[in-house]
Amino acid sequence: MTGFARARVKKMIKEAGAWRVSADAIDRLNEILADYTTNLAKYAVEIARHSGRKTVKESDIILAATK
Amino acid sequence: MTGFARARVKKMIKEAGAWRVSADAIDRLNEILADYTTNLAKYAVEIARHSGRKTVKESDIILAATK
Numbered sequence: 001m002t003g004f005a006r007a008r009v010k011k012m013i014k015e016a017g018a019w020r021v022s023a024d025a026i027d028r029l030n031e032i033l034a035d036y037t038t039n040l041a042k043y044a045v046e047i048a049r050h051s052g053r054k055t056v057k058e059s060d061i062i063l064a065a066t067k
Numbered sequence: 068m069t070g071f072a073r074a075r076v077k078k079m080i081k082e083a084g085a086w087r088v089s090a091d092a093i094d095r096l097n098e099i100l101a102d103y104t105t106n107l108a109k110y111a112v113e114i115a116r117h118s119g120r121k122t123v124k125e126s127d128i129i130l131a132a133t134k
Binding site: 004008013017019020021022027032033034036037041042044045048054055056057060 | 071072075076079080082083084085086087088089091092094095096099100101103104105107108109111112115121122123124125127128129132
C-alpha cells in the first residue's frame, strides 16, 4: 500500500460535504492521490536536476504544479 | 493543519527519485495535495447528490477525477 492514511482521506471527503462514504471510494481517491503525487514529484525531481541541484526545493514543487 | 502525514509525503518524493527534499517543499506539496483532494471530493459529493444519493461511491470519485 503506497497511499495516505485512509482515516485522513475519509475525513477530507466528509469535510467536503459527504454524508457517507463507501470504503472503495476512499481507496480509489487514495490511489488517485498517490498517482498525482508521484507524477508531480517526478516532474519536480526533473526540474531540480535540470537546475543542477540534488535537493528538491519548494520552487521545484511550485513549478511542477503549474504544468 | 489539514494535510497528510509529512513523513508519507516526503517518502513519496524520495521514491520519485529525489536525493534530498527541503522541508518547505514537503509542506508545499502537502498543501497542493490537500487542495486537490478537497476540490475532487467536493465535486464527487455534488455528483452523488445529483444522482440522489447521500453516499459518495467509488464511481463518483472516478467521474469527478475525469473532470
